[in-house]
């Protein structure tokens with residue numbers, strides 16, 4: 013019988029995967045998942061150290077979310093959202109607005125993170141066009157940032173690695189410098205950290221110089237996840253947000269990776285005490301189970317879109333506000349309450365910190381290590397690495413070594429990181445730490 017791998021190789025094209033690497037590290041056929049674990053076809057367990065691209069919040073297959081999905085799909089599987097509404101969308105929007113920083117009035121649903129970023133960019137642009145600020149046609153972004161890979165979202169990525177191949181197609185953006193706090197500890201989450209950095213001064217000066225041409229500043233709060241888990245500081249985020257808003261430049265906060273508890277609070281913006289004009293969410297929004305995204309929109313924003321001659325916001329996705337995905341999102345938020353997850357996170361964050369320090373101290377190859385909430389990162393030295401892992405192959409070699417030991421890690425070149433489900437146990441963290449150490453040893457000696 014043809015194996016699933018062979019059938020896959022014949023018909024599928026996987027994301028973020030080079031064909032030349034498929035032989036060395038073919039896709040693993042996964043049959044089921046539970047809690048922090050994935051199980052392959054042969055019954056081997058793989059610890060999901062990165063929540064499957066930062067999605068799973070309460071662990072895989074949580075019965076509460078599974079049941080909510082089942083009940084919803086039996087009642088109403090889908091209905092178009094133009095001209096119709098339903099309880100799960102309304103209730104989820106109400107719940108998000110109630111839990112978010114004060115000042116949000118509306119929610120616009122989409123179906124993936126990139127789409128949420130596109131919605132926010134277009135909404136900001138159209139807002140200015142319809143309020144007589146027609147010169148505000150550009151966006152500002154941070155160097156090393158990541159916001160998704162559709163054309164608009166890609167244009168506001170501050171990293172050539174993603175942008176290069178498509179450069180001629182992308183709109184021109186203003187790139188601002190951002191700090192990189194190499195040794196960030198979770199306790200450094202004060203509202204002043206990064207605020208007085210030279211990068212913050214330079215970024216604010218650029219915002220001031222270009223203020224009349226800018227529609228919005230797009231920013232990942234506190235940490236640039238795809239940008240090798242680079243911490244930029246709560247103070248930096250706060251200062252830039254307030255500066256942009258003072259200049260009439262919208263702030264689009266991209267909480268797609270960090271929302272839903274990853275930083276120790278439901279939303280990362282809470283640490284900075286700010287209310288961005290547009291706040292993008294996805295990944296953990298449905299508990300990390302179904303594709304769903306949204307933009308939280310500041311109260312009163314819609315005034316620019318109502319009354320003649322304002323045009324409506326011409327943007328729609330077929331599966332906008334899918335009821336089943338919204339029901340999963342509601343169940344996930346209810347789970348936060350029922351399990352008092354946020355209140356218990358301090359203990360989990362401390363548990364991660366202890367193991368992070370132990371790995372770093374026992375491993376001379378770790379150059380820097382840092383943590384923000386439930387996200388921990390280790391930057392390893394690859395100076396003396398064997399030639400086979402140089403030139404962009406280091407991340408792949410580390411991933412391979414971790415997988416051989418039953419743990420899913422997906423290092424960003426020289427940066428190994430943990431972003432496990434928030435419910436990960438002490439024993440599972442011990443395993444994550446032990447395999448991280450062994451993988452570093454195995455690859456870098």
Ligand SMILES: Cc1ncc(COP(=O)(O)O)c(C=O)c1O
Pocket residue numbers: 124125126127129158159160161232237238266267268269294295
């Ligand atoms: C900060 C951030 N923004 C946007 C995206 C894009 O989301 P999606 O992959 O769902 O399009 C990601 C995905 O990793 C992300 O981390």
